[in-house]
Amino acid sequence: MIVVGGSSSRDLSKELATLLNCKFVQASTTRFPDGECYTRIDTDSLDDDVTIVQNTYPDGNLVEMFLLQDAVKKMGARTVTLVIPYFGYARQDRVFKPGEPESAKVMARHLGIMCDRVITIDIHKESILDYFDCPHVDLKAAAAIAEYFKDKKIDKVLSPDVGAAGRAKDVADRMGVPYGYLDKTRLSGSEVKISEAKMDCEGQRILIVDDMISTGGTIVAAKQVLKEAGAESVSVACTHGVFVNNALERLTGNDLGAVLCCNTLENEVSNISVAEIIADAINRKW
Numbered sequence: 297m298i299v300v301g302g303s304s305s306r307d308l309s310k311e312l313a314t315l316l317n318c319k320f321v322q323a324s325t326t327r328f329p330d331g332e333c334y335t336r337i338d339t340d341s342l343d344d345d346v347t348i349v350q351n352t353y354p355d356g357n358l359v360e361m362f363l364l365q366d367a368v369k370k371m372g373a374r375t376v377t378l379v380i381p382y383f384g385y386a387r388q389d390r391v392f393k394p395g396e397p398e399s400a401k402v403m404a405r406h407l408g409i410m411c412d413r414v415i416t417i418d419i420h421k422e423s424i425l426d427y428f429d430c431p432h433v434d435l436k437a438a439a440a441i442a443e444y445f446k447d448k449k450i451d452k453v454l455s456p457d458v459g460a461a462g463r464a465k466d467v468a469d470r471m472g473v474p475y476g477y478l479d480k481t482r483l484s485g486s487e488v489k490i491s492e493a494k495m496d497c498e499g500q501r502i503l504i505v506d507d508m509i510s511t512g513g514t515i516v517a518a519k520q521v522l523k524e525a526g527a528e529s530v531s532v533a534c535t536h537g538v539f540v541n542n543a544l545e546r547l548t549g550n551d552l553g554a555v556l557c558c559n560t561l562e563n564e565v566s567n568i569s570v571a572e573i574i575a576d577a578i579n580r581k582w
């Protein structure tokens with residue numbers, strides 16, 4: 297096995313190769329003066345099973361992934377496994393208004409042309425993976441999040457909405473604490489309304505778990521509601537820290553607690569590693 301790290305996932309790919317005890321090659325990716333992507337895998341041969349670790353977000357990283365797929369094939373890769381820690385366009389998984397494309401399907405179909413296996417982490421909709429004709433699996437970051445917080449004195453794990461309650465339960469069960477969920481209504485792309493917390497939060501140390509933080513609107517509203525409900529502290533963990541615009545500053549400017557995310561997207565708060573979860577999946581026969 298050889299792990300090739302794309303530019304979006306330098307630390308994660310290196311850690312993965314260490315766990316798999318295999319050769320690691322970091323792709324050298326730059327931009328031409330006109331902005332087009334240039335990438336090169338500087339090694340003699342990739343005559344082995346190759347795993348590429350690269351996000352398909354933002355668009356520049358998607359292009360890099362396409363180029364890496366071609367480059368590893370040309371260097372002799374016997375099989376190609378794509379590890380896509382954060383699968384871009386997953387929220388555009390259907391036609392909401394006539395005339396729109398099925399963006400997630402388009403991406404999966406094109407990425408699937410040159411690969412033998414696909415691994416994603418907490419993809420927005422698992423059904424998107426069915427657009428790949430090869431074996432695929434969506435891994436859950438819950439174990440990594442629970443492991444990180446197990447010694448951090450958390451009384452309860454909450455999800456900001458009922459849709460993500462299963463993830464909160466998974467984390468809570470692993471930590472041996474109760475779980476619950478809040479009631480969220482989306483008002484616009486960046487604004488949400490969260491109703492008054494119906495569970496007891498007085499004096500409690502709460503951990504909010506979500507699949508992603510994008511604008512931060514959800515977490516800002518959830519923290520406010522929990523503060524009003526008397527929570528002693530509110531920590532936040534998500535799988536994908538997208539943090540558009542100044543979302544991270546908006547969130548960490550609040551003094552209630554920490555915001556952390558997994559290293560599916562690498563940034564200054566991506567301290568929770570999913571490398572072990574990916575290594576376990578790669579080592580399984582499937």
Ligand code: R5P
Pocket residue numbers: 456459460485486488506507508509510511512513514515
């Ligand atoms: C919603 O389906 C997701 O689980 C997240 O709660 C949402 O995408 C977060 O977005 P934002 O940070 O923009 O509120």
